[in-house]
Amino acid sequence: MNYVNCNLCGADEWVVRFPSTLNGSADLDVDAFRCTSASYGRHPQIVACQQCGYVYANPRWESADVLTAYTAVEDATYAEERTGRELTFSKHLRDMEQRIGPANGRSLLDVGAYIGVFVEVARDAGWNAYGVEPSRWGVRMGRARGLPIIQGTQHSPALQNMAFDVITMWDVIEHVDDPLSELRKAYSLLKPGGVIVVHTMNIDSVTARLMGERWPWLMDMHIHYFGRKTLTAMMRKAGFDVFWTGTQGRYLRLGYLATRVRGLHSGLGQLAERIVKRLHLESVAIPVNFGDLFTVYARRP
Ligand SMILES: [Zn+2]
Numbered sequence: 001m002n003y004v005n006c007n008l009c010g011a012d013e014w015v016v017r018f019p020s021t022l023n024g025s026a027d028l029d030v031d032a033f034r035c036t037s038a039s040y041g042r043h044p045q046i047v048a049c050q051q052c053g054y055v056y057a058n059p060r061w062e063s064a065d066v067l068t069a070y071t072a073v074e075d076a077t078y079a080e081e082r083t084g085r086e087l088t089f090s091k092h093l094r095d096m097e098q099r100i101g102p103a104n105g106r107s108l109l110d111v112g113a114y115i116g117v118f119v120e121v122a123r124d125a126g127w128n129a130y131g132v133e134p135s136r137w138g139v140r141m142g143r144a145r146g147l148p149i150i151q152g153t154q155h156s157p158a159l160q161n162m163a164f165d166v167i168t169m170w171d172v173i174e175h176v177d178d179p180l181s182e183l184r185k186a187y188s189l190l191k192p193g194g195v196i197v198v199h200t201m202n203i204d205s206v207t208a209r210l211m212g213e214r215w216p217w218l219m220d221m222h223i224h225y226f227g228r229k230t231l232t233a234m235m236r237k238a239g240f241d242v243f244w245t246g247t248q249g250r251y252l253r254l255g256y257l258a259t260r261v262r263g264l265h266s267g268l269g270q271l272a273e274r275i276v277k278r279l280h281l282e283s284v285a286i287p288v289n290f291g292d293l294f295t296v297y298a299r300r301p
Helices: 063-072 076-080 082-100 117-124 136-144 179-189 206-214 228-237 254-264 266-278
Strands: 014-018 046-049 055-057 107-111 128-133 149-151 164-170 190-201 241-247 250-253 285-288 293-299
Touching (some): 082 190, 082 250, 117 128, 128 136, 136 149, 179 190, 254 266, 254 285
Parallel strands (some): 128 149, 164 190
Antiparallel strands (some): 190 293, 241 293
């Protein structure tokens, strides 16, 4: 594992926010990098920059190993959760159009598109939407539905001659090696006046503060923990004009939610699973908003 400087201000002075829970085994486990990984509570040391307050995993896995893990990742649970994701992404799209207007044939790139659920929802709404995704499995799944998904990252050669009206990053920025350079790359792939939408967990939220060590988003695959202050600062540093931030919820199937509760508290989780099963509520999707996810909208001047 490597020690890294603060991605926001470059300083290397930090205090420990959450000690490592890896118990000496620092092996990178590809399964832990699945989007639906249940490896809650397992994470490297998480620190806060003393200069700017940015929170990040340090030391952490080699960047090449992280990308290799994301290229190899397969996630059947996520594919099964398609209905819940469709509801969530439809809601994300509605919220987005409220802020930046309807498609009108505009182009959109979804970064970290995974199996392409947002790309599909956006295309259905008239966006000329593309996805880019490192997971070969995810790309295969998306292409099987006829979606234009490019395998790789924003740096893929196929993207370098393209320019987009909108770039979206849903639950992606907390996973990447170098968020500031990804934001700068997004800036260069946007047309002047284009909009970037970044959605991630909020380490400064009341939920995160109350739960402390037990906040479920503290996990292996999350290496950056933003708050509104640090994410907007980083987006400004990348050249963007931030024009909206706020919390957004998601839809989860009750059956799935119960299994996630188990990751938090096994007794409570088993009880929840039994109740959901008894009442045949597994496939009922409900809106969930713990206030610990947020979205930032910004424009390339
Ligand atoms: Zn810093």
